[in-house]
Amino acid sequence: MKNYLLLILTLLFTSYSFTQVSTVKGRVLDSNGFALPGATIQASPSGKAAITDFDGFYTIVGIKGDQTIKVSYIGFETVEESVTVDSGATSTLDFTLETAVSELAEVVVSGFQSGIIKGLNKQKSDINVTNVVSADQIGKFPDDNVGDVIKRIAGVSMQGDQGEARNIVMRGLGPGQNSVTLNGDRVPSAEGDNRNVQLDLIPSAMIQSIEVNKTLTPDMEADAIGGSVNLITRSNPSGFRASATLAGGGQPVRDNGFNSNLSFVVGNEVSDKFSYSLAGTVQTKDYGSDNIEFEWNDPADWADDGAIGEMDIRRYDVKRTRRSLSLNLDYNIDDNNQLFLKTIYNHRDDWENRFRLRVGSIDMEDMTARIRRQTKGGISDGNNKGTRLEDQKTQKYSLGGDHLLGELKLDWKVSYSEASEDRPDERYVRYEQKDVPFSSLNISNPERPYFAWTGNAWNNPSDYRYRKTEQAFKTTNETNTSFSINLEKAYSDNDVWKIGFKFKDKTKMRDDIWYEYDNDLSNMDGVNYFDASIPDYLAGDTYQSGYFVTANTLGMLSLSGPEDPNFDSYVMDEFAGGNYDAEEQIAAFYAMIVDKLGDDVTLIAGARFESTSINYTGQVFDEEEDELPSDIGSVSGGNDYYNILPNLTLQWDVNDELNLNIAFTQSIARPSYYDLVPYEYSNSDDQELALGNPDLKSSLSTNFDFMGEWYFGGLSLLSFGYFSKDIKDWIYQYTTNNYTYAGVNGYELSQLRNGEKASVSGFELGFQTKFLKNFTFMGNYTSTDSSTNNVEGRDDVPLTGQVDDMYNLSLAFENKKFFVRASMNYASEALDELSGDAYEDRYYDEQTFVDVNANYKVNDNLSIFAEGKNLTNQPLRYYQGIQQRTMQIEYYNLSWTVGLKYDF
Known part of the structure; x- marks a missing residue:
């Protein structure tokens, strides 16, 4: 890094020696x-x-x-x-x-209409295939985080968590095949086993615009087969600007649910040389979710074992807080040399309690089952109050410059970013009762199977015996230090060449520990307990969970690790084999030309070279033999490889209204961090084995894209696009029952490996227009198909995460004072996890979201707004094998917000 800083200083001091142009x-x-x-x-x-x-x-x-x-x-x-x-x-x-x-037929261009115009102009001027959402549009959707904004773009759907959009699916490819960048740099992940960026961590108020790049150019990071989402932080204004927003609302999944939102933006061009912008937000949500889950047996075994292997009834109580702050500084040294500092800090805390009733050991002959009641929480102190804390942070700091050295344009940037997740003192207490009688297991509606219990034994606290207490400490951290430099020079009037270099040094670690205690507690009726049942349980009145130990009782237990007199053992299978340390260095170089072939055709031709070096340290663990952390072995591994990725993009401006784009490109998707760790997780008694794979290759995709866009009538756009991707070395879950391990044959192995090939293709349609002076319609539809060969003995299996059909619809009305908008977002089902047998495959079910929001402009400074989200109470749902068999369904209810915005 010192060498990079020396290079920057040298460039700054020598820039004045160039001939002025x-x-x-x-x-x-x-x-x-x-x-x-x-x-x-x-x-x-x-x-x-x-x-x-x-x-x-x-x-x-x-x-x-x-x-x-x-x-x-x-x-x-x-x-x-x-x-x-x-x-x-x-x-x-x-x-x-x-x-x-x-052009606009007397439509007042403010707010939403202004946002459409900015997005259309940026989209039209980009040579690659992009969609752009501006800050004005972001502010007109009822979206708290950037994930909820992105899901409204053609070809994009989102996977949710606790009712908010978290992971991105683009053009049928799952989160691991796409990238999220912040001002052009890859964002680190706060999760321990993958590269996914938690988009619900970043408030939408912190972002000026969102650029969805569906095709890449050589000067972009190549790790994005599906596409890349670039989040652009707020720019500095040309004069003093300030605004503040105050809002409150609710989500009536819980009686005491209250949401609040406080945000501000302030900026100014202090002089010809210096400008700044500062933005901040604090959001709180008190809510929860109602959840039921089922594990289905093989239909061939239903006659003996019954249809259901396990059932959960879960209640989640959640308080979520987001805090975010960004600061941008620009300094003009002179007309030809500028420096900038861009910073952003995002912090999300989730305080959660979970009350889980689990039915297992189901005996269909004796009509009995075992019931376990588990309370999940954390320590009771001034901060957590008996709740489990999940503390996630991302932060990024970039120092850079733009310089005109004669006819040569030069820009550089040094960046540091970090993401972390901490779960300190996560706690569980479990009570259970065996041989609980039931009169029937009703599966007449496989979307809602249920047990009919005999008498009240299933919910009698005196019959539930203490089983165990567990405590966990979990930490994940990723850092990313990078340096980039780009040079650009015209070689004719409108033709330029561009070259650049980027180096990234990444580290990733996960360090978890898990303890079990025997606190010798009495039966449940001898401790503080409460009824967690909810009369209007959103999954159905049939699913009442009954009594549980209170979160405060769990939080007040004195648990101090191995030195505790009640310490029993390490829960090795919960963390051993999962901890690791990783280092990754990526050096990239690109060269490209942007050539005007006449007045109407623009060509981008070039290539990107990326060299990757990885070093990982994982753990060797035998579930039956290893009882202490000191028993766990260590194993190291690494890999070095490179990719040369050609790129050819052509744009034809047929006339002022019609653009045609064609792109032939290659891109990659690197394996998830944990998948590369050379861990060994075995059970010598059951002969089961899970292995990491440091030899996994990056998936390589050869892409073809076509996009036609017709811009007409001021705010109108009609677009059609086609895309196809041929993917080599795609990654899938390999299993076999005849693996030799430690000299013993017959182990059941599970390991990620590179497959032969996969393909994705599809098309997009988009249409937006204004009509009747004040109305705006926006709609888009995407159809995607994918296939793989020779996976688990099956052909034509779709890629995980691939969504067949997606569409967005919205209708808005706006005049000088009033704005109202209704919007709908739909995504069809998708394969989430491929198993050894088709009946075990896990699918993410289709979902439809309906939202509405309105804004009234009281005067030039003050606005009042109201929002309603998820008006149809769309749940998160997974199914097993076939769509009728619910695996998980979780409800969050609708939410509403009202607030004020003041522009100073």
């Missing part, structure tokens, strides 16, 4: 002083052109003399201004654009 640069804003990204800048008679970036800035190098600069932007009047550029000088020319009333 005639240059025009500036910024394009709307009448309210907000940046207009994606504006087209054309200079005549030189014929040179540029596109404004996300902050509205542009630069045209190598023009001099008398020039006319024309700025065009969908929905705004085209503006022309003359400028005389002296030889070797830099001229600054800013533009303020006014709404094109004739």
Whole structure:
């Protein structure tokens, strides 16, 4: 890193020695002083052109003399201004654009309409296939986090957690096949076993715009087969701007549920040299979920063993708090040299209690079952109050610069980012009763099977005996330090070459420990207990869970680890084999040209080289033999490989309204961290074995994309796209019953391996328009198909996470004072986990979300808004084998919010 800093300082001190080249640069804003990204800048008679970036800035190098600069932007009047550029000088020319009333048929361009315009212009100007959502659009959806915003984009669906969108599925490919970047840099993951970025960790209020790149260019990180989501933090304003939002609401899944949201944004251009923006938010949610789960037996065994192997009734009580802060600083050394500092910090705490009734050991002949009642929580102190704390953080700090060295454009950036998850003092206490009689197991509706209990023995506290207490401490941490530099130079009027280098040094670790205690507690009726049943249980009145030990009773227990007099043992199978340390270094170099083939055709041609080096340390664990952490062995492994990824992208501007894009590209998806760990997890008695695989290769995808976009009528767009992906070395779960381990044959092995090939293809349709002066309709539909060969003895198995059908619909009304919008999001079912037999396969069921939100502008400064989300009470549902057999269904109920926003 010291060498990188030395290089940067050298560049800064030597930049003044370059011959000064005639240059025009500036910024394009709307009448309210907000940046207009994606504006087209054309200079005549030189014929040179540029596109404004996300902050509205542009630069045209190598023009001099008398020039006319024309700025065009969908929905705004085209503006022309003359400028005389002296030889070797830099001229600054800013533009303020006014709404094109004739195009927009007297629609007032504010709020939602303004957001559409910015997104369309940036999308139209990008040569690769993208979708762009601006801050104005983000603010007009009832979305607390960026995941809920992204799910409204064509070709994208989300996997949820506790009622919020968390993991992204893009063009039929699951979270591990896509990437999330923040200002162009990959975001580290707070989870222990994968590379997924928890999008519910980042509040939507912290983001200026979201760029979904469905095709990549050589200057983008290549680890994204499905696509890449780039989150762009707020830019600095051209003058003083400040706003504050205060909101409150509820989610009536629990009687005391209350949500609050406080956020602010402030920024200013203090002088010609310095500007800043500061944004912060605090969100709290008191809510929960109602959950039932089932494990289905092999239908061939139903006659003897019954249909259900296990059933859970669960109640979750959750309090979620998000805190986020971002600070951006820009400093102009002079007209040709600028420095920036971009920072963001996100912190989410989940305090959770879970009360789980589990029915198992089901005897269909004697009509009895075992019932276990487990309370999950944490220590009772001033912070946790008997709840389990999950503490997740992400933070990123970037220092960079943009420099014009003669005709050479140079930018560089040094970044540090970190993600972590801590679960300190997670606790469980379990009571159980055996041979509880039931009169029937009703599976007439396999979506809602249930037990009919005989008498009240199933819920009699005096019959439940103390079984055990458990305590866990869990820590995951990932760091990412990177340096990048890019050079760009024109070799003719509108043709440029660009080269760049990036180095990333990543570390990842997981360190969990799990204890078991025998606290010699009495039967449940001898401790504090309560009735966790909910009369209006959202999964159905049939599923009442009954009595449980209170969370405070569990939290007040004195548990101090192996030195505790009640310590019993380590729960080895919960953590042994799962801990690891990892290092990964990635060096990337790219070269590309952007060539104008005539006035209407633009070509990107180039390649990216990425070299990857990994080193992992994992654990060797035998479940039957190892009883202490000191018994666990250690094993190390590593791998080095490289990828050369060609890229060819072509854009044809048929006319001012019609764009056609074609792309032939290659991209990769690196294996998840834990899958590369050379761990060995075995059970010598049962001859079961799970192995990591440090030899896993990155999946390589050869991609073809076509997109046609027709921009018409100011705010209207009709688009069609087709895509196909041929994936080599895709990763799947391999199992065999005849593996030799430690000299013994016949082990049942489970291990991730590289498959032969897989394919994905599909198409997208999009349409949005304004009509009847104040109405806007937006809709998109995506169809995807995938197949794999020779997996678990089966052919044409879809890829995990692949969604066949997705669509989004929304209808909005807006005038000068009032805005209201209704929206719908649908995604069909998807394979979530492939098992050895088809009846065991786990599927993520289809889901439909309906939301509505409204805003009333009291005056130029004050607005009142209201939101309603998940109006149909859409649950999270998994099914096993066939759609009728529920594996898990979890309800969150609808939520509502009302609030005030004040612009200073």
